[in-house]
Amino acid sequence: MLKDGPLRVVGAMSGTSLDGIDAAELITDGVSIQAFGETRYRPYTDAEQASLRGALGQWQDADLTEVAELIETAHARVLSKFDAPDLFGFHGQTLAHDPDGRGTHQCGDGAVLAEVLKAPVVWDFRSSDVELGGQGAPLAPFYHFALAKHIRATEPLAFLNLGGVGNLTWIDPQHDRPEVPGALLAFDTGPANAPLNDLIQSRYGAAFDRDGALAASGTVDDAIVSDFLQHPYFFRMPPKSLDRDAFKALSKAVADLPDADAAATLCAATAMSVALSVDHCPSAPQRVLVAGGGRKNPTMMAMIAAGLDCPVAPVEDVGLDGDMLEAQAFAYLAVRVARGLPTSCPSTTGVRAAVSGGVISRPR
Numbered sequence: 585m586l587k588d589g590p591l592r593v594v595g596a597m598s599g600t601s602l603d604g605i606d607a608a609e610l611i612t613d614g615v616s617i618q619a620f621g622e623t624r625y626r627p628y629t630d631a632e633q634a635s636l637r638g639a640l641g642q643w644q645d646a647d648l649t650e651v652a653e654l655i656e657t658a659h660a661r662v663l664s665k666f667d668a669p670d671l672f673g674f675h676g677q678t679l680a681h682d683p684d685g686r687g688t689h690q691c692g693d694g695a696v697l698a699e700v701l702k703a704p705v706v707w708d709f710r711s712s713d714v715e716l717g718g719q720g721a722p723l724a725p726f727y728h729f730a731l732a733k734h735i736r737a738t739e740p741l742a743f744l745n746l747g748g749v750g751n752l753t754w755i756d757p758q759h760d761r762p763e764v765p766g767a768l769l770a771f772d773t774g775p776a777n778a779p780l781n782d783l784i785q786s787r788y789g790a791a792f793d794r795d796g797a798l799a800a801s802g803t804v805d806d807a808i809v810s811d812f813l814q815h816p817y818f819f820r821m822p823p824k825s826l827d828r829d830a831f832k833a834l835s836k837a838v839a840d841l842p843d844a845d846a847a848a849t850l851c852a853a854t855a856m857s858v859a860l861s862v863d864h865c866p867s868a869p870q871r872v873l874v875a876g877g878g879r880k881n882p883t884m885m886a887m888i889a890a891g892l893d894c895p896v897a898p899v900e901d902v903g904l905d906g907d908m909l910e911a912q913a914f915a916y917l918a919v920r921v922a923r924g925l926p927t928s929c930p931s932t933t934g935v936r937a938a939v940s941g942g943v944i945s946r947p948r
């Protein structure tokens with residue numbers, strides 16, 4: 585049995601950008617945040633990234649033994665460096681996401697990690713939500729709500745995560761719980777880093793456009809961006825979610841552009857999708873706080889800021905860690921699962937009712 589009160593918990597996140605594993609320690613009771621602990625990052629090697637890319641789009645019925653072992657081993661190595669936390673939160677690696685069809689697939693077995701780490705592991709956070717009619721994503725909004733309380737926000741604000749896919753959480757911090765009507769609205773905005781990273785990987789063999797330098801030197805193809813914005817996804821009301829490769833047509837559209845113009849056009853497409861998303865908010869956010877790798881791309885950030893009528897800033901401006909926010913979120917959600925508290929609700933994933941999703945595996 586876990587003790588009452590705040591727990592020391594470590595969460596791990598490996599996102600659709602496929603760069604590596606973020607791991608972060610949090611002290612929390614699953615409601616409020618008491619303290620932030622140490623963090624670690626374990627990059628995937630080029631060979632590991634190639635294996636993960638080759639598995640994208642695969643479902644649970646495929647033979648993914650080697651890929652699962654890669655994911656579990658890499659996570660075990662980074663998580664074992666933390667000093668005996670009470671609990672671990674393990675997201676796994678999303679390989680496929682189709683909540684209106686086949687469901688969602690996060691590869692990696694938390695039961696294996698529980699045995700290796702000799703501690704309870706919470707995992708499979710998304711399946712219960714999907715089974716109850718939800719999108720299974722995004723799942724960080726309940727943590728964003730706790731962060732809004734932690735930074736003592738009083739006016740509506742939004743957290744924007746720019747990972748492989750972008751997602752937005754609008755928060756009214758006047759409410760006392762995240763699951764009550766009017767407290768949250770959350771959904772995926774569109775592509776973020778994934779198309780740009782894939783472009784840089786294919787043309788330069790590099791992981792990303794460092795400092796947005798290539799995009800900054802290019803010219804946006806407005807016709808491609810305009811056509812991109814006609815995608816049916818943008819006409820759906822939230823909550824809604826995306827697979828990493830939902831916008832393959834966008835990548836094909838820039839295939840014949842010069843490198844810099846292609847990068848600039850992909851950044852502009854991300855920025856415009858964010859601007860359209862903010863229009864869905866129940867009221868205008870007073871500020872947008874940005875986490876994820878995209879916040880380190882000045883070109884993308886400038887384009888996003890130009891499309892919004894409120895300040896846009898990295899979460900570091902309010903004392904948070906934009907590299908580790910998602911890992912912290914799964915630490916926070918792990919405690920909520922262990923305590924039977926909801927981790928998603930109708931306004932964050934479209935699930936029929938607030939649900940506590942996740943499986944708890946304990947070592948034998």
